[in-house]
Amino acid sequence: MRVLGIETTCDETAAAIVELRSDGAGDILANEVMSQIAEHAAYGGVVPEIAARAHVETIDRLVERALDHAKFGLADLDGIAAAAGPGLIGGVIVGLTTAKALALAAQKPFIAVNHLEAHALTPRLTDALDFPYMLLLVSGGHTQLVAVRGVGDYVRLGSTVDDAVGEAFDKVAKMLGLPYPGGPRVEEEAAKGNPARFDFPRPMLGRPKPDFSLSGLKTAVRLEAQRIAPLTATDVADLCASFQAAIVDTLIDRCRVGLKVFRGQIGTCRSMVVAGGAASNGGIRRALLRFCGETGLRLVLPPPHLCTDNGAMIAWVGIERLVLGQRDDMTFAARPRWPLDSNAEAAHHGKA
Ligand code: KG4
Numbered sequence: 596m597r598v599l600g601i602e603t604t605c606d607e608t609a610a611a612i613v614e615l616r617s618d619g620a621g622d623i624l625a626n627e628v629m630s631q632i633a634e635h636a637a638y639g640g641v642v643p644e645i646a647a648r649a650h651v652e653t654i655d656r657l658v659e660r661a662l663d664h665a666k667f668g669l670a671d672l673d674g675i676a677a678a679a680g681p682g683l684i685g686g687v688i689v690g691l692t693t694a695k696a697l698a699l700a701a702q703k704p705f706i707a708v709n710h711l712e713a714h715a716l717t718p719r720l721t722d723a724l725d726f727p728y729m730l731l732l733v734s735g736g737h738t739q740l741v742a743v744r745g746v747g748d749y750v751r752l753g754s755t756v757d758d759a760v761g762e763a764f765d766k767v768a769k770m771l772g773l774p775y776p777g778g779p780r781v782e783e784e785a786a787k788g789n790p791a792r793f794d795f796p797r798p799m800l801g802r803p804k805p806d807f808s809l810s811g812l813k814t815a816v817r818l819e820a821q822r823i824a825p826l827t828a829t830d831v832a833d834l835c836a837s838f839q840a841a842i843v844d845t846l847i848d849r850c851r852v853g854l855k856v857f858r859g860q861i862g863t864c865r866s867m868v869v870a871g872g873a874a875s876n877g878g879i880r881r882a883l884l885r886f887c888g889e890t891g892l893r894l895v896l897p898p899p900h901l902c903t904d905n906g907a908m909i910a911w912v913g914i915e916r917l918v919l920g921q922r923d924d925m926t927f928a929a930r931p932r933w934p935l936d937s938n939a940e941a942a943h944h945g946k947a
């Protein structure tokens with residue numbers, strides 16, 4: 596089985612072709628990603644209209660390149676999948692419409708994929724990981740802990756009540772004058788700095804529900820930076836290191852509580868997975884390795900290029916759903932919000 600996956604929910608345009616292997620994992624035959632960082636850098640963040648236009652201008656070329664690279668034509672595919680949300684609506688419509696048109700033209704099944712589900716199932720693409728497992732999703736738009744019980748079967752254990760982890764990194768970078776996107780730059784600075792110089796708050800520490808809150812931490816960094824301004828290079832490095840240390844402590848505490856809730860309410864949990872752009876942060880990865888060692892969990896860390904947005908993860912969900920005999924029809928509309936856990940709608944805090 597072979598599926599084309601299209602991703603356009605944020606600022607990467609991506610198209611990939613994945614084939615199901617006999618061992619249950621996936622083979623990535625092509626994985627084309629075009630980042631729009633340069634287009635958005637001048638604005639310090641993603642501008643939805645610019646993103647949508649850039650997706651329109653690149654998606655056809657990327658699909659062609661993916662097919663060329665994999666040496667297949669549309670006729671050789673078993674399905675065509677696109678992320679249908681959550682995300683910036685203009686971009687989502689571009690990817691979704693492209694996939695529908697290709698599916699209609701080639702008379703192939705069409706699958707509308709939840710972008711968060713694609714992050715959640717990536718360790719099955721890379722490692723054929725068995726259900727259930729706990730997912731920590733830390734991207735620019737989302738921060739949540741999820742119990743992944745099966746395809747389409749997710750329980751949200753907790754989520755952020757304000758900023759996402761990647762968003763907090765980006766905002767701290769901006770206030771310290773580091774260029775967009777901020778996450779990787781803050782990590783670089785943090786590596787040179789002293790994580791113990793500033794005692795920043797660890798929000799939510801010890802709370803019994805594994806939710807996250809990061810806006811207070813972000814404000815604390817801003818106030819400290821204003822207090823000691825003008826900032827030297829050492830100040831910037833120390834602020835980044837101390838901020839990252841606070842994020843890491845908070846994430847680990849929330850994972851500890853999340854695991855307790857998982858084991859108490861859902862059942863055995865042997866594995867943990869981390870996904871989303873901030874999952875490429877070395878400090879976060881090292882801390883999670885330690886945490887999983889202590890708690891007897893197997894940690895699956897997809898390679899950084901599969902942690903950030905990509906088309907392979909979308910194609911993979913297409914495969915998982917086709918294997919189960921599922922497909923979508925052409926009336927499926929783009930969804931700017933689309934929580935993973937259908938029961939979570941009521942308890943929704945503002946981040947899908
Ligand atoms: O998953 P992603 O590519 O896009 C979505 O938000 O869906 O994540 C991008 C986010 C950005 O906020 C970026 O600053 C953050 O991930 N990020 C990082 C690192 N690399 C990317 N945050 C911290 N450390 C990093 N090394």
Ligand code: ZN
Binds near residue numbers: 710734903
């Ligand atoms: Zn994402």
